[in-house]
Amino acid sequence: MKGVIFNLLEDAVTIEHGPDTWTDLIDAAGIDGAFTSLGSYPDETLLALVDTAAAATETTPADVLRWFGTAAIPLLAERYGVFFEWHPGARSFILSVNEIIHPEVRKLYSGAGCPHFQFSTAPDGDLIVGYQSPRHLCALAEGFMLGAAAYYGERVTISHLACMLDGSPLCRIRVRWDG
């Protein structure tokens, strides 16, 4: 997992719960906790943080990831504004992930294992997102999409039509724009 994710998590936690909470979280998770955006760290480190946070807040790791994804979007927009500027809305932004955002990620972090999303449009206009990754971070993806909608001032309802966590070969996530 790339260091930038840990940096974003740190920022999100710090903004919402203060700087001490982050240090407490690191201590509780029993990890080293020094991250630079350009470094790579074991996936387990992120999972340890997420699990610890879930336990502390009495929620599920998926809830934590969803929250994190949502909170990370404005931070990403601050750091990488160029990826957000040219989109009229969240749909266009989400659709650009494979072709614009992930290629950019690979420019910075050679060998980054970015997931590939399959996009299709349901007859009723909903966006159907296919997700497949050995990391099983579909909740994080959900959070990112929720955050994107909020960023562009839109409201969406996201539901999992199928999930790898339930034994499906891939996750199928439906994004419905409200209103």
Place this chain on the structure above:
Amino acid sequence: MPHPGAVGRMIHALVAEPCSIEKRLARAERTAQRERTARLEAERIAERGLRTLYDSKQRLQLLQHITGVANRARTVPEALAAALEAICERMNWTIGNVLMVSDDRTYVAGCDIWRATDAGGVMTFIEASRRARFEVGEGLPGRVLATGRPEWIADLGNSPMFVRAADALRCDLGTGCAFPVLAGDEVVAILEFYVRQTVTEDSEIVEILEQAGVQLGRVFERDRAQRALIHDALHDPLTGLPNRALFNDRLQESFERLAPARRHALAVLVIDLDGFKLVNDTLGHHAGDRVLIRVARALHDALARLETGAGCGLGGARFSSARMGGDEFTILVEDLAGEDLAKRGVIDMIATALHRALDKNLGSTSEFAQVAASIGYAIGSAAHANVDQLLRDADLAMYEAKAGGRGRTVAFTEALGETLRDRARLTNELREAIEREEFELDYQPIVTLDSTKAVCGFEALVRWNHPVRGRLLPAEFIDVAEGSGLILFLGDWVLREACATAASWPTVAGQAPFISVNIAARQFTQPGFAARVRQIVLETGVEPTRIRLELTESTAIVDIEHTCAVIQEIRKWGVQTSLDDFGTGFSSLSSLHRLPFDVLKIDRSFVMAMDGQGKGDGIVRAIVALARTIGMTIVAEGIETPAQAELLIELGCELGQGYHFGRPALASHAMALLGR
């Protein structure tokens, strides 16, 4: 600036100041914040560097890849497809499409080379693009064709220039760009790319695409060079017509395609220009080239008219013309319905149309008006085992046409073939006869036209003792000997034989009889003819004054300068020359005085026309007077009656020859006449 001592005291005071835990904590937090800010800044700088490095590496790799594609590709479409794939892949374009520029460069059209990451989602746009055609300046590709520069449209939906905006919107396409493939300065193809997002123009991407366009242009240049080489190898550079190699290929292909029984649908016309050499010799090679170009164009235009069937009902035929070299052209005719070309006189009609076209084209310029064409043709048949035989027949027909005069058409027929085969057989026999020396000379006496009628010389006449056909007179083989070039050997033998005979004859009553030997045109115009005569005279030991060489008028006037030079050279050693058949050729009185002949022979036709009172006598009288003025001795030929002899004596003719005085006879008989 504070005094150093003051700074030291300030630091000491700060450090020494007793400090609360809160203050120390606050300080540590500020320090941490600074470190954090510095780290973020460092990360940003590093990221920027990495991104730039990555981008330039990627672009360099892409360009390298395309250069490799351009080097390896065997065909233009192969190179374009590979480049399209690489650019879409590495630059993340959703759609790539190739358009080719038309030959006349007025429009650009999709050539069905395209690529899409999500073909289903963009089918409408692909369908509107892969065969689309844009005039210069129309739409994105038309604009690139007009400017020769890459074009970028960031917002396809709101670009008035983009004619496929509706299709682009339907497929959620946001941005498009196109760049030219340049062969030199010329736009030869255009590659266009589309992506779903809205992307502002990126000068680096544009630059890379521009370079890719130049690399791909090399494939076009190579392709053109190759085509040009092939074209040059198969076409005549002067007229642009197919050359012999291409013509033979086409003929071979048509020949093989048709079953032997259907080969009558195939014909070959061989066209040889008449009077072309004269244009070349008198007006120069540039004029000759102009004639060839005009002929080629006239043939081409005439055949195009025939092919469309304009006014002659030949619409079902296909023509292919070629320049075989020199002033020889060929035309391949194939009836597409497989009809027999011999029927309906189709080929004669074509030949007539060609004669007319050439006449119209060349006749319009007075300097080329004497140029015409001799056309020979042959129609395919089951008897032709291969194309060479068909071509040979057409060639033979052409020679026959040429032999008959200018502007004629001759079809190859079995009868013609038979005649020509006879001629070929005779040529072979003649060759063997020369080797075996199957010839002998007869000598016809020439007498003084006075009361004595004394024999003063002979004309040597060649005879062929044919092993099967018996003794043949020159009329039966001289044409073939001249046509085949064997006359050179035969003439040489005759001259040597005559010289040897003359050398063996004794002087009778102080008179040394002379022998007249006929010299063929080819023999006379041969370089070194005079030297050859001298050699034979020396070798045979004959007294040179006993030898007279007879040239016909037509031989003498081909090149008057040369004739004069040779005659004068020969005369230096004492050999005399005689102008034979005077009056039957061009009768160029004007050139007569320039030719230093010793003797003039009046043709037998004039002698036969004499009747003692009419025009015939007048002509002979005029010739005699003319010859006397110039100082030539006169010999009248074909004297058959005493009356003719008397008349000629009356007119002042000095020597005579004819049956009246003696028939040609072998040397032994002839010698007996001497001193009689």
